[in-house]
Amino acid sequence: MTLLSRLYGVRPALRHRIHVRRNVEIPAADGVRLLATHYYPAGQHRPPLVLLRSPYGRGNALDQLPNLLAERGYQVLYQSLRGTAGSGGRFDGFVIDPADADGTLSWLRAQPWFGDELATWGASYLGLAQWELAARDIPEWKIALIQDAPSEFARGFMYPGGAFATGNALGWVQLVERMFTGGYGITRQMAGLVGAARRLSRATLALPLQEADQALTGHPVPWFRHWVRHGPGEKYWASTDHRANTARMPPMVHLQGGWHDFFLPGMLADYAAMVAAGRQVRLLVGPWGHGRGLYTREGLNDALAMLDAALLRQQAPLGVRLFVTGAGRWIDVPAWPPAHEPAPWFLHPDGGLSRTPHDGRSSPSRYRYDPTDPTPTVGGTQVGLTAGAKDNRPIEARADVLTFTTPFLTEDVEAIGPVRVRLHARSANPHVDYFARLCDVDPRGRSVNVCDGIVRLHNPGDVRVADIALWPMAHRFKRGHRIRLQVSSGAHPRFGRNPGTGEPLATGTSLRPSKHEIFHDHSHPSALWLPLTSGPS
Template sequence: MNPISPLLERLLKLPTPATRNLLVQRDLRVPMPDGVELLADRWAPRTGGERLPTALLRSPYGRNGVFGTLLARPLAERGFQVLIQSTRGGFGSGGVFDPLRQEREDGLATLDWLVRQPWSGDAIVLVGASYLGYVQWAVADRLPPQVKAMIPQVTESGLTLEFLREDGLSLETPFGWGVQVAVQERRFALFRQRAQAKKLEQALNTRPLAQADVVAIGHRSDYIQDVLTRPEHHPGWAAADHRHRVADVTVPVSSVAGWYDIFLPGQLRDFRTLQEAGRRPRLTVGPWTHAGRPDLLAGTGQTLRETLEFGLAHARGEEPPERAPVRLFVMGEEAWRDFASWPPEGYAPQRFHLQGGGALAPEPPGESAPARYRYDPADPTPAAGGVRMAPDAGRVDNAKLEARADVLTYTTAVLGDDVEVIGDVSAEIWFRSGLRFADVFVRLCDVGPDGRSVNVCDGLTSLRDADQLAAVPVRLWPTAHRFRRGHRIRVQVSSGAFPRYARNPGTGEPHATAVTLRAADQEVHHDPAHASAIVLPVRDFRQ
C-alpha cells in the first residue's frame, strides 16, 4: 500500500477506497493524425481494472507529481481507471507546444484512440482543472457516445481571452503562465522557483514589455508576444476560443469554481449558457483562489468528490444523488447554500452612491466637490490579494493599500442589518483624468468591527478618452457575500492594480512598446448630476 493513500483520504475528505493496490502503465503512445505521438500513463486497479470507466486528463504539466498523486491515484482507487496524457510538445510528447490552439484536434484524436483500446470500458468522464478543464471544452461539442460526463474545475471555454480585453489587459496571469510553461522542464526547476519568481517580478517591470519574456526566460516566447500584442478578438486567437461550442454540449456537466479564481466570469458564463440551452448542469463555487496551497487541496477534494458522486454515477448509467443545481459558499456567513440557478432569483440591484467626505450610502449624493488623487505609473497602485496566482491571492487585509494617497475609499455607516449580496457586481464611476488615457479600478470590501478591510471583489476598465468627464462602467467579479450587522461596506477607487493589470502609461502607446510613463491627476465626481455608485445584487431580509 502506498503510504500517501490514507493521508490523501483524510486531507481530501474522500470515501474509503475499493482498493489501494494499483498498476501504472507508463508512456503509452497515442498517435495523432499528423504522425506525432503523445505519451500517456494509465492508472488502474491491479486486478479488475479493465473495462472500468475511464477518467481522462490531458495536461501540459506532466503526468507525475501532483497529477498522479492528487488526481489519478484517488480515482483509480475508487472505481475508475485513469488516463493522464501529456499534451503536445511537453514531458515526452512529440511536436511543439503551441498553447491553446492544438487541443481540439489532439483531444478528438485522443478520444478516438481511447475508445478503441481493449482495456477501455464503455464509459469515459473528462476531468481536470484550469488548462485540464479547458481541453474538455475544446472537444465538448463532438464527444463520442462513450463520454458520459464532464467535470471542469476553475476553468472556462475561452481560456486566456478574458485577460486580453481591449478595455483592460490583465497582465500578470497570462504572462506568468507563459513563463511557467516555458521553464517547467528545465533541470532543477522545482528548486529554482524563488529565483524564477524574482525574474518574473523584474520582467513585469521591464520597459518595453516586448522584451520582458527574454528577461524572464532567456528567449522570446510566441505565446507571451501574442498576449502583449493581440487583444481578445484578434483573429490569431480564433483557434483558442471554444465559447461557441458550449451550447451544443449534451453530456452532463458539473463545474467547480472559486470566488477568487482567475476564470470565474467565464466559468459562470459557460454555466448560464448550458442552463439557457435547456441542459441540467451543476455548479459549485467555493471561497477559493486559482492555485493557493490551501485552496488547491480544498478545490481538488471537491472536484474528486464530484467526479466520484456525479461522474461515476453517470458513467454507470445511474442518476447521481439529488442536489440543487447551484451550491455556493456565501462568504461573510461562511456557509454553503443551495440555489436553483445562477444568478439566483430574489436579489435586486441596489445602488450604493459615493458621497462627499468618503461616505457610501443608498441615498443619492448631495452637492460635493470631486475627490482627487494623482496616479503615477512609475509607482503604480499595487495589487493586493484578490484574483491572482500570487501567494497573497484571495482575501487579505487592505490597510496598507488604503493608506496610499492614490486610493480613494467610500464607506457606509455601521450596518444595522445584514446585507447579502449574491450575483453580478458592477460600478458606474463619474471620472475625469488630466490625460486622455487612464484606468479606473473599483474594489468592494467588507470592513469588520475591528476596522479591518477585506476585499470581496473588484474590476478595472481602461479608457481612451479619460480627459472627458464621463460615467465609466466597471464590471467587478461576481460574488456571494453577506455583510454582517455591525460591519460596514467599503468601495475603493483607484487607477490600477499592478501587476495583476498592466499599468497604464498614460501615453496611449501599445503595452508591448510603451516606454514613457506619464503621471496624471484624476477626479472622481459624486454630486446630483454625477452620481457615482456601485451596484450590488441585494436580498432584502425584511420582506
C-alpha cells in the first residue's frame, strides 16, 4: 500500500497490484517525441485513465500519486511535456504547445487498453495544462481535478494589480533551472538549494530587470525576458489565457486552492465561470500556500471523492468547503462567495481603524518610499516555503509602513468573501504603487497577515483614489484581538519595486524615491471593506 494511502486514510476497499511501463513514447502532432510513464492495475480490463501532464519530471516524489491511483483501480499516464525529462522539443515557460495534447489524444484513442473514460489531475503547471487541454472538444473527458491553477496567467500571476511579480517569477525560474540542470534527481535538486535564497534575493534587485535571469542562473532565460518585456494586455499573453476554454471543460470539475496561494483570485473567477457554464463544480479552499493542499488529509480525500463520483458513478461532494483561519474550522456553503455584508472600517489620523469615519479635518499620514531600500514583505502569497501567515511586526516597525488598528474587539468578527481597500492618496510622483495588507493582531501584539493586494498607478494628479483588491479571505478575528491594516508602497520581493521613473520595466535602470500622503478626513474617507458574515464589532 502506498505511503499516501496510509498517511491520509484513503485505503482502497480492494488494493490492486501495480504494473509500470516506463519511457513510453508518444508522438506529438508535429512529430516531437514525448515520454511518459504508464501505471496500471493488474487484472483490470480497460479501467478509467487519469492523465497527468507535467514539466517537472517523472520518477520522483510525485510518483506517489500515480501509485495511489493505480492501487485504487485507475490507470495513470504521467507525461513529460516537451523539452522536459527526456521529451523532445523546446520548453517555453508557460506557453504549452498544442501539438502535445493533439498528439497525445490521438495516440491514446488508438491504444487497446484505453477505456474511453478520461480524467485529468494536477496542481500548478499540471493544472494549467488541463486548461490548455480544453482548447479542443474531448468527449471522453469526465472530470478535471485542478489545484492552484487558474485559466488566465498574465494578470493573475505575473502582473497582479499591474505590478510585476518579480520574486515569484524569479522563484519559478530558479525552481525550473534547478530541476532541469539536476537531471530531475532529488539529490542534485536538494544540493541546488544551498545558497538559493541568497542568489534569489540578489537577483530581485538586478537592473535592468530583464537581466535578472542572468544574475540568478548565469545565462539568459528567454521566456523570463518575454515576461518583463510584455505588459499584461499585450498579444504575447494570448497563448497563456485559456478563459475561452471554459465551455469545453468536462462536466465535473474539482477546484482546490489555498488562502495564501498567488493563484487563488483567478481560480475563484474560474469557479464562477464554470458554474455559469453549467458544470458541476466542487470548490475546496484550505489554509495553505501554493501547492501544499493536495497532500493533506482534507485535500486528498475530497479530490478522490470527486474522482470516484465522476468515474465510478458515486455520490459527488458538490458545493463549497472552506477553512476559516483564526477559527480553525471547516465550513460548507452553497456557493462562493457566501452571503455577506461589505462593511467599511475607516482609517483615522491617529493610526486608528474604526467603523465610523473621521468627522472633521485632519492632516494626512505620511511616509517616504525609496526603491533603493524597497519596503520588504514576509509570508503571504510568495513562492516557496516562506509563504503563509507570518509575524509582521518587523515590517510594521519601518518608517515606510503605516498601520491603522482597531481597539480590542469586544466580540468575534468573521469575514468570508472578497476584500478591498480604497485609499485617497497624494504623491508628486505619478508612477507609484500602493500596497495594503490586512493583519490579525493577538492580545500580545503579534501581527499576523491574513491577505493583501497591490495596485500600480501611472496617472498624475493631486489626490488620487487607489482602489486595491486584496486576496479573498475566510477568517475570524477573535474577541480580544485587533484588526490592522498596513499601507505602504512596496512588498519586495513578492511584488517588484516600483522604480518611480516610468521607464520600461525591462530596460529601466534609474530609481526615484517618492513621498506619500494618505488622507482620512471627512472629504477623503479612506477605508477597508470586510465581507462580514456575523455582526460587526
